[in-house]
Amino acid sequence: MRFISEQRLDDGVLEREFTLGEIPGTLWTPASAAPLPLVLMAHNNGLPKADPRLVARARYTAARGYAVATIDAAGCGDRPRSAADEQVRAELGRAMRAGEPVDELLESLVGPMVENAVPDWRTTLDALLQLPGIGGPVGYSGGWAALGIRLAAVEPRIVAAGLHAGGYVPRAQREEARQVTVPLLLLLQWDDEGNPRQRALDLFDAFGSKEKTLHANLGGHTGTPWFELEDGCRFFDRHLK
Amino acid sequence: MRFISEQRLDDGVLEREFTLGEIPGTLWTPASAAPLPLVLMAHNNGLPKADPRLVARARYTAARGYAVATIDAAGCGDRPRSAADEQVRAELGRAMRAGEPVDELLESLVGPMVENAVPDWRTTLDALLQLPGIGGPVGYSGGWAALGIRLAAVEPRIVAAGLHAGGYVPRAQREEARQVTVPLLLLLQWDDEGNPRQRALDLFDAFGSKEKTLHANLGGHTGTPWFELEDGCRFFDRHLK
Numbered sequence: 502m503r504f505i506s507e508q509r510l511d512d513g514v515l516e517r518e519f520t521l522g523e524i525p526g527t528l529w530t531p532a533s534a535a536p537l538p539l540v541l542m543a544h545n546n547g548l549p550k551a552d553p554r555l556v557a558r559a560r561y562t563a564a565r566g567y568a569v570a571t572i573d574a575a576g577c578g579d580r581p582r583s584a585a586d587e588q589v590r591a592e593l594g595r596a597m598r599a600g601e602p603v604d605e606l607l608e609s610l611v612g613p614m615v616e617n618a619v620p621d622w623r624t625t626l627d628a629l630l631q632l633p634g635i636g637g638p639v640g641y642s643g644g645w646a647a648l649g650i651r652l653a654a655v656e657p658r659i660v661a662a663g664l665h666a667g668g669y670v671p672r673a674q675r676e677e678a679r680q681v682t683v684p685l686l687l688l689l690q691w692d693d694e695g696n697p698r699q700r701a702l703d704l705f706d707a708f709g710s711k712e713k714t715l716h717a718n719l720g721g722h723t724g725t726p727w728f729e730l731e732d733g734c735r736f737f738d739r740h741l742k
Numbered sequence: 743m744r745f746i747s748e749q750r751l752d753d754g755v756l757e758r759e760f761t762l763g764e765i766p767g768t769l770w771t772p773a774s775a776a777p778l779p780l781v782l783m784a785h786n787n788g789l790p791k792a793d794p795r796l797v798a799r800a801r802y803t804a805a806r807g808y809a810v811a812t813i814d815a816a817g818c819g820d821r822p823r824s825a826a827d828e829q830v831r832a833e834l835g836r837a838m839r840a841g842e843p844v845d846e847l848l849e850s851l852v853g854p855m856v857e858n859a860v861p862d863w864r865t866t867l868d869a870l871l872q873l874p875g876i877g878g879p880v881g882y883s884g885g886w887a888a889l890g891i892r893l894a895a896v897e898p899r900i901v902a903a904g905l906h907a908g909g910y911v912p913r914a915q916r917e918e919a920r921q922v923t924v925p926l927l928l929l930l931q932w933d934d935e936g937n938p939r940q941r942a943l944d945l946f947d948a949f950g951s952k953e954k955t956l957h958a959n960l961g962g963h964t965g966t967p968w969f970e971l972e973d974g975c976r977f978f979d980r981h982l983k
């Protein structure tokens with residue numbers, strides 16, 4: 502892991518860009534004498550790690566006493582995409598504008614994207630836990646619920662997951678949710694335009710976790726109220742601190 | 743309002759029993775220089791105000807900086823019940839043991855109970871707001887969702903409501919929920935044996951509030967996790983302080 506830039510934010514959090522082989526990432530850490538718990542934070546479906554909503558959540562979470570890391574995994578953010586991916590994305594855009602069903606297109610786009618992202622996230626996790634000052638335990642926080650499900654199912658170091666239900670979850674991860682047993686907080690926007698409410702409720706039902714909580718709020722996809730950011734940190738406080 | 747006993751609890755909260763005409767009640771207040779916001783707290787369907795779960799919630803909430811009050815309204819707790827009420831309760835017990843449908847029995851029991859409880863609660867609210875040290879604003883917190891809906895619909899002094907979905911909500915209150923517009927936190931136990939999940943989700947959907955949040959947790963009727971107590975106080979902190 503090679504740090505390529507750093508800046509100290511107003512609240513004392515250190516924001517550092519890094520590369521790990523081909524993987525670009527960002528790490529936020531507050532000043533701390535004790536080893537920090539770690540939160541892996543991923544944006545949905547390949548949105549870039551510099552997306553302002555993700556960065557705002559990461560900085561807030563770091564200021565609450567966590568090391569927070571995000572990456573552009575394979576095929577995500579500014580990293581190269583396959584010709585096949587580009588074709589599906591173009592077709593998806595066309596279908597959405599035309600108001601046609603998009604489930605099968607999303608399945609063919611997001612399914613492989615999740616599969617391909619997991620190795621990069623695990624490689625990053627290995628490297629992060631080698632850094633001085635980061636001790637774990639490890640949580641996953643993300644708009645990208647499907648990736649969180651897959652990571653929580655295959656990665657025993659993840660001990661808690663805070664997920665947003667708004668985003669396409671491939672059939673494989675809807676099944677895999679049964680294998681997720683870590684404490685879970687699932688956020689749902691009650692009137693999320695593109696994401697059927699019942700599918701999110703079924704997903705919540707499917708998780709194998711003994712401790713699982715759903716927070717549903719009125720409003721559309723991007724309308725999650727600010728207090729859910731604090732609730733998310735308090736969820737991690739219970740399980741990572 | 744006449745105080746008939748008082749004790750100082752370990753955490754400094756003062757617990758006082760009172761009577762107001764025929765209404766017996768309990769008031770918990772923390773030491774405070776400033777006027778306290780007020781939380782009205784009701785247990786479901788006429789359970790007594792001394793029920794340990796209600797008392798624990800009330801004491802916790804008071805220690806967080808609220809005046810908290812509960813009463814046994816007409817027909818509730820140890821107050822006299824009509825012969826008709828006793829008969830419906832006996833029939834309800836029989837039907838539940840026999841595994842028969844109980845909706846119509848609950849409708850005929852809980853519907854009038856809510857109607858009859860409201861005047862006592864409003865009388866109590868009038869008296870509480872006359873006390874030195876209690877300034878409002880006023881919230882409602884309750885296992886008794888149906889009463890909360892009715893009170894929030896008719897009582898403009900109530901500015902926020904935290905409700906448990908586990909309990910029969912009469913048809914009138916399911917309709918009345920549309921008239922409730924104050925910020926709302928609804929708790930749902932995902933596997934509540936006697937309370938159909940879909941009915942609770944429909945109720946959440948029905949509320950007229952622009953800010954409404956559903957917290958659903960795995961488990962049965964009495965399994966609400968402890969952290970919801972804290973979440974409930976934080977909800978009131980946002981709206982009453």
